[in-house]
Amino acid sequence: MSDYPAISFHYFDLRGRGQLIRGFLHHHQVPFTDERIVLAKDNSNWPVIRQNRDLTGDFQKLPFILWGDTRLNEVLVILDFLDRKLGNAAHLNDLDWLQHRQLASSAFLDLLVTCINLIWSNVFHPQANLPATTAIVKKRMQAHLITMNQTLEEWDWIRKMADRPVMASDAVLWEALDVIRLTFNDQVRFDALESLSVFYAECAGAESFKALLARKVMTITGRPGEAEALLVIHNSLTED
Ligand SMILES: N[C@@H](CCC(=O)N[C@@H](CS)C(=O)NCC(=O)O)C(=O)O
The missing domain is CATH 3.40.30.10 (Glutaredoxin)
Incomplete structure (x- = not known):
C-alpha cells in the first residue's frame, strides 16, 4: 500500500x-x-x-x-x-538545510523566474525593448552564474550530492540551467563553470527530469507568441 x-x-x-x-x-x-x-x-x-x-x-x-x-x-x-x-531533510544538518533553502530560492528567483520574466517582458511592460532588456538580463545572469558556481564550490556541493537524495534545490537548479540554455540559445554559458557544468551533467535527478520532459514538448511560459519572442531574444544575442 x-x-x-x-x-x-x-x-x-x-x-x-x-x-x-x-x-x-x-x-x-x-x-x-x-x-x-x-x-x-x-x-x-x-x-x-x-x-x-x-x-x-x-x-x-x-x-x-x-x-x-x-x-x-x-x-x-x-x-x-x-x-x-x-x-x-533528515539527510542534512542545520547548516546544509539552510544552504539548500538559499540555493533553491536563488535558482528559482534569480535564474528561472528571471528567464520567465524576460520572455514576458514586453507584454507586461509594453514600452520595453526586448533586445535591450535581453542584453541587460544576459549580463546580470552571467555574473550571477559565476557567483553561484563559486558558492557551490565553497559549499562542496558536488561531493555532498553523492551522499544524499536528490533534493528540491537540485530540481530547481537543474530546471533553471536547462531553461537558461533555451532562453538564451546557449549564449549564457556555464560550461566553463566547473561546479555548475558538472552539476547539470551529473545531478542524479537529471535523467528523470529529461525523461519527463521528453514525454511532451512544452513552451517555457504561457506567453502568447513565445516562439516569436524567443526568436527576437536569440537574434539580439547574435548581434553582440
Ligand atoms: N509567487 C508565486 C507566483 C505564482 C505565479 O505567478 N504563477 C503564475 C503562473 S507561473 C500565475 O498563476 N499567473 C496567473 C495570474 O497571476 O493570474 C509562486 O512562486 O508560486
Whole structure:
C-alpha cells in the first residue's frame, strides 16, 4: 500500500514555475495526479479557472498542490514542504538545510523566474525593448552564474550530492540551467563553470527530469507568441 495520501499537482501545461516540481515528484516516484490546466491561445479561459480555489488554491495562482488535506501555493514553500515530506531533510544538518533553502530560492528567483520574466517582458511592460532588456538580463545572469558556481564550490556541493537524495534545490537548479540554455540559445554559458557544468551533467535527478520532459514538448511560459519572442531574444544575442 502507498505511504502517500492522494496528491494532485495543478499547473499549466507548460514548464514555467511548475515543471521542476513535476520532475522532482517524478524522480522520487511519488504517485500524483498531474492536473494540467490548458490555456486558450489568448489565455481567455484563465479568469474563470482562476476563481475556482479548488483548482488554484488560496492565492488563486499556480502552481498549487494538494497533498491529502494540505493545500499549498508558492513554489518555495512547496519545495520546502516536499523535502520534509519525502524525508530528504533528515539527510542534512542545520547548516546544509539552510544552504539548500538559499540555493533553491536563488535558482528559482534569480535564474528561472528571471528567464520567465524576460520572455514576458514586453507584454507586461509594453514600452520595453526586448533586445535591450535581453542584453541587460544576459549580463546580470552571467555574473550571477559565476557567483553561484563559486558558492557551490565553497559549499562542496558536488561531493555532498553523492551522499544524499536528490533534493528540491537540485530540481530547481537543474530546471533553471536547462531553461537558461533555451532562453538564451546557449549564449549564457556555464560550461566553463566547473561546479555548475558538472552539476547539470551529473545531478542524479537529471535523467528523470529529461525523461519527463521528453514525454511532451512544452513552451517555457504561457506567453502568447513565445516562439516569436524567443526568436527576437536569440537574434539580439547574435548581434553582440
Ligand atoms: N509567487 C508565486 C507566483 C505564482 C505565479 O505567478 N504563477 C503564475 C503562473 S507561473 C500565475 O498563476 N499567473 C496567473 C495570474 O497571476 O493570474 C509562486 O512562486 O508560486
